[in-house]
Amino acid sequence: MKRAVMGTIKVIPVDIFKMPRGITLTNFGYQTITIGQLDYSLRFPIVTPDAIVEINDRLRHNQAAYLSHLTVAEIISKIDQAVNLWTHPDYPQRRLAMKLLPQITGYNAETVELEIKRFIRVFRKKELMRFVDSELDQPEILDDFHPQKSGSMTKAFGPETTFHVFSGNIPGLQIWSLIMATIVKSASLGKTSMSEPLFPVLFAQSLAEVSPELADCLAILPWKGGTMNLEEAATSATDAAIVYGSDKAVDAIKELVPKSKIFLHYGYKISFSMIGREALTPEYYLQTVKQAIEDVAVYDQQSCLSAQTIFVEKGGSTSPLNVAKLLASELANYQLKRPRAELTNEQAAAVVRLRNDYQLKALNDSDVQVFASDGNTDWTVVYHAHPGFVNSPLNRTIHVYAIDELEQVPEYLQPFKQYLQSCGLAVKATRLFSLANQLGRAGIDRISALGEMTRAKPGWHHDGHFNLLDLLRFIDVEQNTERAAEKFDPDVE
Structure with missing residues (x-):
């Protein structure tokens, strides 16, 4: 993070977006937050529908080349390493979050610090393992085929790419959805609200410190909700959509998602x-x-x-x-x-x-x-x-x-x-x-x-539903297929 000096005011640029490597953006908007003698210049891209498609194509490529080959245990371990960075008070991303989030959201600074400290610990390794085990009897079913009581061999697949529409009412809540998608080996395109566009970007930066390749499976950027051409491009390009917000916001996105795709929503409660x-x-x-x-x-x-x-x-x-x-x-x-x-x-x-x-x-x-x-x-x-x-x-x-x-x-x-x-x-x-x-x-x-x-x-059923299972589809190889395959082995009598 570079600092520029203009008179007696120091200008500190802060990106409130995160792109996978290989994506070049050239058109930006800015929003300034002043704290004492510091101006924090929040930079965000102004994107087109074509850019959304290009970003998703890159995410899909990265998912196939890297994320799809990780085991669930490896994914959880990398997330845990990123989370542990946030448990240190002097960690730069944590310090920046504690400084800017109260200014961005208007919430009391002590409340933000206390709640972020509590919330981030929900995603430590032991908690994520409990979370996955609560929904999948065999978490490794996301890695390979595993035998079932029915006799079949079964494997689970998550979406290749997922579009997330985040609300900005609670700082940090966005990473819940991002982490759930990552665990099921889905790359994520996240749309943040300008009410709170910072925390998921800072967390993605932490993930990049641990695994640049895994962080390349995330793209996060803000745009004004209801920008139809961007949301149409995002829902068309991705395989699933997870939407947080008002019933109006949920319904607007739902109309754009083809019935053949996964649509999860968390509206007014x-x-x-x-x-x-x-x-x-x-x-x-x-x-x-x-x-x-x-x-x-x-x-x-x-x-x-x-x-x-x-x-x-x-x-x-x-x-x-x-x-x-x-x-x-x-x-x-x-x-x-x-x-x-x-x-x-x-x-x-x-x-x-x-x-x-x-x-x-x-x-x-x-x-x-x-x-x-x-x-x-x-x-x-x-x-x-x-x-x-x-x-x-x-x-x-x-x-x-x-x-x-x-x-x-x-x-x-x-x-x-x-x-x-x-x-x-x-x-x-x-x-x-x-x-x-x-x-x-x-x-x-x-x-x-x-x-x-x-x-x-960890393990709660959000709005009474599953967090991981609702993103998955399963393939079964029936036992008769295995028996039929055995006869082609010349060593089998």
Whole structure:
């Protein structure tokens, strides 16, 4: 990374794209971030549909020449080496990420550093081995033919190239998709959002330090979502598409993907928490509230795993109303410790509308109360004395519903079934799996402890589906084919 000096301001060029070797780009755009006496000049290519096709052709060539010949164990080992670089605080890419990501995303710097440190460790060797083993009984089935109980010999193949459309709401999340595709030996063409175009590029640079040939199976670049000619070129050229984003963004790409190709999508989702009375005893309730706030405050609810609603069971040592007040107090404390990102006018207006609506209701209905930050939209808690369910405008805005029994919650979820994602749950062990079964029937696909909702673990079924298996196709060599082949061996009687 070179530094240029202009007057007293140092200009540091930073590429927010990554191309395989052999691809030459000549037309670039720039975006500047100023931090103190440093100007970081973010450079990105302005590409054409023909360039997208050329890039994919290069990726396809590199996949056939290199990636397809690696074993799964070798791929995981190389990823692990790149991940381990990020565990060192003085690693240049990590330092650059920690400096620029808070500026790019608006998230609190301490939050970004803590969450990136936690997230990157999900992809260490031991975790990736667990992840692969959770979906493939024989991970080596991606390397060679292996015998099956049916008698056949079977091998799995991933797409040669995969098109990824990343959202920019959560820093680092993009590498989940990239790593999953790489494990199934697919080269990747990734489209980033200018809301967060940096982390996947920095990780690809780390991979290049470990294995330039493996890094040559990745291409990452930003362009404006909805640029039809580029997205048409990308979906036509690649063998699979994985799309993150709003339902509108998902639907727009889906229309472009031929039905014969793999299409995986992760659109808008709603998550919530449930607090049982046993978690509201004198020795536990303060800890419970602090844990619940982590699921609301981290990344300002922008993750689909973040809680938008909290159901609080009656009968604990403290009432649901008092829990709502404690949540409000803890959000105020959290704001002092790790301030929320600045909102766009549209985002702020959505929070103000919600506050106005419920404050108006509260004038005539004592069953509704609003607790909110004074003079700004930093945080909002809306308390409901009777159960229901509604989504949130996010940005540390939470609904709290009092409920007689948590077992009643599923009846309020039915209208939202297609959007349900995770549930943070605080109950005693004897209730856990009974409630989990009910929630699974209602549409929830993941249950975690309070405070861990935004930190999914290796092996989880994203939106209730597989991460690797959904990218694979299988070829079977039937046993009768083997028997027939044996007769052509002159040494066999």
